[in-house]
Amino acid sequence: MDSSRFLSASVTELKPSGIRKFFDLAASMEGVISLGVGEPDFVTSWSVREACILSLEKGHTAYSANAGLMELREEISFYLDRKFHVNYEAEREILVTVGASQALDLALRTIINPGDEVIIPEPCFVAYGPLVKLAGGIPVYVSSNSNNGFKTLPGQIEKAITQNTKAVLICSPSNPTGSMLSRKDFEKISNIIKQHDLLAISDEIYAELSYDEEFTSLASLEGMRERTITISGFSKGFAMTGWRLGFAAAPAPLLQAMLKIHQYSMMCAPTMSQHAALEALRNGEEDVQRMKTDYxxxxxYFVRSLNEAGFPCQTPGGAFYAFPSIEYSGLSSEEFAEQLLLEEKVAVVPGIVFGSSGEGFVRCSYASSLSQLEEALKRMASFMKRRQHAGAQWKTLQDF
Structure with missing residues (x-):
């Protein structure tokens, strides 16, 4: 029997994650240093783990309310107000989800009708376009480049708007580039969103990891709270990737519509993870700052060393990614990543998987120990020297 005939067209057309290909290959090899994983190398704080253990010991193993523990939603509300100056009603405007990824999926499925367009600045996280398509929408990519620090210009967004545009999906600090939009950048973009009566989906999962300037939440700007769905969670800033806990914050009509989908598709987030997140918000600020300082x-160190090794790289403003150019290698980003892995056992992610704007670059996570980063840089420098030497020999032969 041909089982493929039972598959939906939208799923059949989806391409597997380009990141996963290199993770799987790296996992099959010994001695690999992975700079590809978008995951903190810190263990979740002990007090947070202890809160989970206590939750289990007390027998908190049943479902929570669909929207999440009220106590946690209240704490998220306090946190967003305190840290990012935007206020949400805990009962009707905050939804606890199974990771920020589920919150994003819910947001897109809630707002998109077939044929609606969502503008996505790229390079961008690999899941954005596929999730838009699975919701029945059309992703419209707006490119950026290293000349302006991979910041999408407001004029580019405005030029991409059509009568079918429903929303703009923004991530700052960015995955994969680490670029960060300033308050002035957001003000210009928000004016366009308001002028054209659009929604904004703001992926703020890296909000805690901004290094050189204060993070701006899009919903905190004048007139944007009522037209923004804020997506965030505990994976990155609180080093809680495996706990699978995120949240969405939005005006009640939008949030309650998202809750309807969540009720049928997921029921609720894990109860013990919610108790752990409660502790993280109440008492985890010191640990977050410690991790941020180390990042x-x-x-x-990593960006300076990349530049010295022949990989031009701008200093990212947030997250824990560097996005160096590999143009001088003469290889495509996919060829570079594959050969670097096979020859030097260093895993990076080819920029092309984040969109056409990412070609000529690779994503490197510096959420690894300094000793691993040092060794990875030595191997990358060795690889680049061989490529440059081979290129010089080839040029000499061509000239002859």
Whole structure:
């Protein structure tokens, strides 16, 4: 029997994640240093783990309310107000989800009708376009480049707007580039969104990891709270990737519509993870700052060393990614990543998987120990020297 005939067309057309291909290959090899994983190398804080253990010991193993523990939603509300100056009603405007990814999926499925367009600045996280398509929408990519720090210009967004545009999906700090939009950048973009009566989906999962300037939440700007769905979670800033806990914050009509889908598709987020997140918000600020300080130190070392090794790289403003150019290697980003892995056992992610704007670059996560970063840089420098030497020999032969 040909089982493929039972598959939906939208799923059949989806391409597997380009990141996963290199993770799977790296996992099959010994001695690989992975700079590809978008995951903190810190273990979740002990007090957070202890809160989970206590939750289990007390027998908190049943479902929570669909929207999440009220106590946690209240704490998220306090946190957003305190940190990012935007206020949400805990009962009707905050939804606890299974990771930020589920919150994003819910947001898109809630607002998109077949044929609606969502503008997505790229390079961008690999899931954005596929999730738009699965919701029945059309992703419209707006490119950026290293000349302006991979910041999408407001004029580019406005030029991409059509009568079918429903929303703009923005991530700052960015995955994969680490670029960060300033308050002035957001003000210009928000004016366009308001002028054209659009929605904004703001992926703020890296909000805690901004290094050189204060993070701006899009919903905090004048007139944007009522037209923004804010997506965030605990994976990155609180080093809680495996706990699978995120949240969405939005005006009640939007949030309650998202809740309807969540009720049928997921029921609720894990109860013990919610108790752990409660502790993270109440008492985890010191640990977040400690991790942030260490990331900043690694960033400064890693980016400086990349440039010295022949990989031009701008200093990212947030997250824990560097996005160096590999143009001088003469290879495509996919060829570079594959050969680097096979020859030097260093795993990076080819920029092309984040959109056409990412070609000529690779994503490197510096959420690794300094000793691993040092060794990875040595191997990358060795690889680049061989490529440059081979290129010089080839040029000499061509000239002859």
């Amino acid at each position: 900043r130190r690694r960033r400064n």
